[in-house]
Amino acid sequence: MADKDASLAQEAAQLRTQLNKWRDEYYTRDQPSVTDAEYDKQYRRLEEIEGAHPEFVTPDSPTQQVGDTTLPELGKVPHEQPMLSMGDVFSLDELRDWNDRMAENIATKPEYNVELKIDGLSLSLVYQGGKLVQGSTRGNGRIGEDVTANVRTITDIPQTLPEALDIEVRGECYMPKAAFAKLNAAREAQGLETFANPRNAAAGSLRQLDPKITGDRQLATFMYTVVDPERYNLTTQDEAIAFMAKLGFATNQSSEKLADISQIDDYIERYTGSRDQLTFGIDGIVLKVNDLATQAELGATVKVPRWEIAYKFPPEESATIVHDIEWTI
Ligand code: NAD
Numbered sequence: 001m002a003d004k005d006a007s008l009a010q011e012a013a014q015l016r017t018q019l020n021k022w023r024d025e026y027y028t029r030d031q032p033s034v035t036d037a038e039y040d041k042q043y044r045r046l047e048e049i050e051g052a053h054p055e056f057v058t059p060d061s062p063t064q065q066v067g068d069t070t071l072p073e074l075g076k077v078p079h080e081q082p083m084l085s086m087g088d089v090f091s092l093d094e095l096r097d098w099n100d101r102m103a104e105n106i107a108t109k110p111e112y113n114v115e116l117k118i119d120g121l122s123l124s125l126v127y128q129g130g131k132l133v134q135g136s137t138r139g140n141g142r143i144g145e146d147v148t149a150n151v152r153t154i155t156d157i158p159q160t161l162p163e164a165l166d167i168e169v170r171g172e173c174y175m176p177k178a179a180f181a182k183l184n185a186a187r188e189a190q191g192l193e194t195f196a197n198p199r200n201a202a203a204g205s206l207r208q209l210d211p212k213i214t215g216d217r218q219l220a221t222f223m224y225t226v227v228d229p230e231r232y233n234l235t236t237q238d239e240a241i242a243f244m245a246k247l248g249f250a251t252n253q254s255s256e257k258l259a260d261i262s263q264i265d266d267y268i269e270r271y272t273g274s275r276d277q278l279t280f281g282i283d284g285i286v287l288k289v290n291d292l293a294t295q296a297e298l299g300a301t302v303k304v305p306r307w308e309i310a311y312k313f314p315p316e317e318s319a320t321i322v323h324d325i326e327w328t329i
Contacts, residue, residue: 015046030204037315066141075146077136113237119281120174130164153215171223175202179218284312
């Protein structure tokens, strides 16, 4: 191996070790020690090296894995259909390139359901005969954590559906900003460490052994995916969201069907400007090819669906990390 390649291989190995340590802090312990922007920067560098040198990719690379290990204290739930991560872009130019690639791969002009990227953690809910029977986290994408008792305490999740359906829906569990401020104020008053951000607070609150603690944390949800949508005659993502709303799930009302990149730019600009006024945190916007049959044709890589992309907002300057958050499980 040439000297330059050897030094790149070494850099990739160092990045893998560093990123995997940060992933453990973030996903398993809900206690990040660096900002998302820092993580994303180093992750991008690793992707760049692996892109130029596919022979450096190892199975334990963070580019090949969704999330991280599951907490041993919680029961395990296999996901029949994997819960994946999402590709991301950090500039409007990159978003345009992604749209151009979609246009090359789709026979008609792509239409997107454009949604807010809610800053929480993924949640799967399973109903049998219209009754809630299971709630689970994404975990490593194939095996999640059983949080059924905990999701029963979240007030916007229906225990029973208006129809006796067998259905799995997925979405985001988050902590509203007001609940986050209240929780951190209470913890400060008690001399406890505060949570770094609403995302970590939501994850730490959902992944509890005692459902009563989850119940006190005022978590909320926005559901955005119907698994096996063809079983319910759904053909588009916006129909899937309307269907879930009709079944009584909390869905986000800010989604829009857009096809022109200029309209998408406007949407991004609007929410970049107004995100502080929302009652929940968002860290970007998501473009999803609206037609579900086209989604199925495009499929997924080992880690991300090809038919959706996250545009991540630039980091907020005030972003800081609070160290030594108490792990409360
Ligand atoms: P992600 O959070 O970037 O995006 C995928 C997730 O977005 C989905 O799993 C889903 O839960 C969520 N989501 C929110 N709104 C959605 C919507 N409308 N439709 C579909 N999905 C929606 O990906 P990830 O794999 O969960 O996490 C990777 C990111 O986590 C990194 O880019 C980084 O920002 C952060 N991270 C930070 C650290 C750290 O140490 N600070 C470590 C690891 C990861």
